[in-house]
Amino acid sequence: MxxxxxxxxxxxxxxxxxxxxxxxxxxxxxxxxxxxxxxxxxxxxxxxxxxxxxxxxxxxxxxxxxxxxxxxxxxxxxxxxxxxxxxxxxxxxxxxxxxxxxxxxxxxxxxxxxxxxxxxxxxxxxxxxxxxxxxxxxxxxxxxxxxxxxxxxxxxxxxxxxxxxxxxxxxxxxxxxxxxxxxxxxxxxxxxxxxxxxxYVPVDEMLDFTRAVTHGxxxxxxxxxxxxxxxxxxxxxxxxxxxxxxxxxxxxxGREYKRVETYLLDDAEVAIVALGSSVETARLAAEELRKDEGIKAGVIAPRVFRPFPFDLIRDVIDGSPLKAIAAMDKSAPGGAMGALFNEISAAAYTTQNRPLITNFIYGLGGRDFSVEEAKRILKEQKAHADAGHITTPIQQFSGLRGPKLGFFETKRS
Amino acid sequence: MVEIRWHSRAGQGAVTGAKGLGTVVAATGKEVQAYALYGSAKRGAAMNAYNRIDDKPIINHATKMNPDYVLVIDPGLAYTDDITKNDKPATQYIITTHLPKEKLIARIPALQDKTDRVHVLDAIAISKETIGRSMPNTPMLGALMKISGMFPLDAFLESMKKVLAKFPQKIIDANMEAITRAYNEVK
Incomplete structure (x- = not known):
């Protein structure tokens, strides 16, 4: 004991x-x-x-x-x-x-x-x-x-x-x-x-010698x-x-968890989708943008990354006032768009409301992600929303030193 | 929100100090963060530890902060670290040194327009004389209590006794003396 x-x-x-x-x-x-x-x-x-x-x-x-x-x-x-x-x-x-x-x-x-x-x-x-x-x-x-x-x-x-x-x-x-x-x-x-x-309830356990089973x-x-x-x-x-x-x-x-967490999203026009601790930093950015600049910003965060909440992401986007979303990937995508961008885009594509979605690769190797940077990204989404099209490359890098790096222009007008 | 940045060498107890402060503050109902960046750092390498303190839950996970207090617990780092990085017009500096305040400031150009916000103590000497080895973290906390007025000395000592409860009584007593001396000696 x-x-x-x-x-x-x-x-x-x-x-x-x-x-x-x-x-x-x-x-x-x-x-x-x-x-x-x-x-x-x-x-x-x-x-x-x-x-x-x-x-x-x-x-x-x-x-x-x-x-x-x-x-x-x-x-x-x-x-x-x-x-x-x-x-x-x-x-x-x-x-x-x-x-x-x-x-x-x-x-x-x-x-x-x-x-x-x-x-x-x-x-x-x-x-x-x-x-x-x-x-x-x-x-x-x-x-x-x-x-x-x-x-x-x-x-x-x-x-x-x-x-x-x-x-x-x-x-x-x-x-x-x-x-x-x-x-x-x-x-x-x-x-x-x-x-x-x-x-613990064992199933087909090998230490049950009265009933031989094969695993693998x-x-x-x-x-x-x-x-x-x-x-x-x-x-x-x-x-x-x-x-x-x-x-x-x-x-x-009293602590509530959902397969997809949303913050300040009910009337949000722009949002960040992210994983991990950046979700909280982005929440703070959305709060400050609402208070200081009147930008209706929110945050979407898959709490359960697998099974991917395709259903709930659609529910969140469909019928919402969301116009532009930044999908944040904290992993080098190796010659593709980031995985979160792809999965969010796929879910959004099957809804009536197809917001503009851009991809940010960020935070690699522990690069700091600040509230200011989250605000900058949300404001960029607001610019896309106001213009009615993506005004930047579709894939960008956040917090990267050196020349600005970006890939793919929008074909939507 | 109060933000504190520690400048330390790995092994001097900045992480323990930051976590100890966090535990004391959390017990009063406030929200805290205590974190550090290390991992590949070997004993003796320069490193930073950080505290955030607020009345509401702290959801900012950026490492970068604009510190209200900068605590330098290794004398050499006052010269070699960028101790005024991202500071504010009201940032208070508490620096461990064997030098009188004026002599220290004379040698560090970045501090010369901040003389009224620089405070010094010899946390290394205090820890050697009380704890018996160079462990400047707890004396620095005593100095911080004096400069910030965060807690009265007696209340802070009581709280720190609980944080240190796993140690033998002799070590707890030595730390209490170190904190008290630092509180009284910081200038």
Whole structure:
């Protein structure tokens, strides 16, 4: 029996510590990890809780992130509640096994502290790792601050382990900006948190020796497609479960989460769409623009990046007064438009209201994103809205030094 | 909104100091941020830590700030860091140095039009004499309390005792003495 951890009603925690406390409170059975900056303190925290008797679990030291996720898959198939953490290069090394975990329907929780991918080597936050894993078949939740990193990690166990879902879940938070920034957090007490998460219900666990099962079998053209289609359907169908669990969480804590968060959007003419901590900075920019310059600005933020909230993005845009949207991608798109731009544009295209949408690549390798810059971008959207067409290149770079870089002119008039 | 920027060397306790301040302030019901940029920084490398304090939730996640207080806890950094970066007409500077204030200002051109907003103390000497090693973070907090008037000394000492509760009594007592001395000695 694990010891109770002394927790105050208000704590000052950074995102890493908040996530590690959530892993402890969920009484994770196995964490297999190969620590990497900036997510190290999450698994370091879990290790110390094990060593000091605050969690009844196993910390497995491995030789790489590939091995870490492999051990997680094994422990999950054996029938345990399993979690780990990683970032950047570690995430990249896990990539192969991420697909194994989702295909084998193991509800592992991976707390990802988002960090740039080399080269050049960089330890700061951007969304390269998040974007790299977006088609890996995991549910992806995105926290914008430390409180949310805690809340969503607790929710992640409930969502992934739900018998109608049975999928692994990533909980993303921004490297340093969230992971290393201490803010006020209202945690649950241990009993309340564990009661919310609930006992782990194993499915086809390998440690049930009375019933032999196979995990990770081979299927060729005869069955592979059906498996992958079922997996995709499970992801799509998880939308309602996610909403139910967010509703339960709100009933318990008063803190409300939606698959798409919107701020100041009801009458907004222009908006920023973003992920991570930038969402909050953009909110402040929208508030100030409304107060100081009378610009009706708002913010749209996918809380659940996968399954992508195509439905809710359409609902937000359709019939709204939105005229121009800036889609912000914090990952180098490698010769394309940014992923968020593409997905938002696709959703908007199927609505009656097709706002002007431009793409900003920003924040790579931890480049600072200021309120002033968010305001500048929103004001640029206002200029598009007033002109009735896009007045700049469709893809631009925000916060980049040197000559201005942009691609593609609009063909709409 | 009150914004504070720490200039420190990795290992001098700026992050601990910023988080300690955050914990003390949060207990009064205010909202706080305490953050730092490090990671690749090795012990001894110049680094910044930051605090934001406000009555309402703080949603600005930009690293850049226009500090109300600049706390320099390593004497050398007053010369080599851009300590007046993004400052405001009312920014207050608290600098650890063994020099008298006038001598320090004479050597740092950026401070010469800010003489009434520069405050000095020898946080290194105070920490060596009280805590027994160079750990200028807690004395700097004592000086900040004096200059900012954020909390009365007694209330701040009580709060810091809770922050330091995991340490042995001897270390808590030494830190209380360091804070008190810094509060009284900052000029």
């Amino acid at each position: 694990a010891k109770k951890f002394e927790i105050n009603e208000i704590e000052v925690w950074d995102g890493n510590y908040a996530a590690s406390q959530a892993l402890r409170q969920a009484q994770v059975d196995v964490v297999a990890a190969y620590p990497i900056t900036p997510s190290t303190p999450i698994v370091e925290g879990y290790g110390s809780y094990v060593a000091n008797g605050y969690v009844d679990g196993e910390f497995v030291m491995v030789e790489s992130e590939h091995a870490a996720m492999s051990a997680c898959v094994g422990a999950a198939a054996a029938g345990g509640r399993v979690a780990t953490a990683t970032s950047s290069q570690g995430f990249a090394l896990m990539a192969e096994v991420l697909y194994q975990a989702s295909g084998m329907r193991q509800p592992i929780v991976l707390t990802v502290v988002n960090r740039a991918l080399a080269s050049p080597l960089n330890v700061r936050g951007d969304h390269s790792d998040m974007y790299m894993g977006r088609d890996a078949g995991w549910i992806n939740l995105d926290a914008f601050n430390a409180q949310e990193a805690y809340d969503l990690t607790l929710c992640a166990f409930r969502i992934g382990e739900h018998l109608d879902v049975r999928l692994p879940v990533m909980v993303h938070q921004d490297g340093f900006t969230t992971s290393h920034k201490a803010q006020k957090v209202n945690p649950l007490q241990d009993e309340a948190a564990y009661k919310f998460v609930g006992d 079998a081979q299927t060729e053209e005869d069955w592979h497609f059906e498996h992958k289609a079922k997996q995709h359907k499970a992801l799509m169908d998880s939308r309602t479960v996610i909403e139910e669990i967010f509703a339960d969480f709100k009933a318990l804590t």
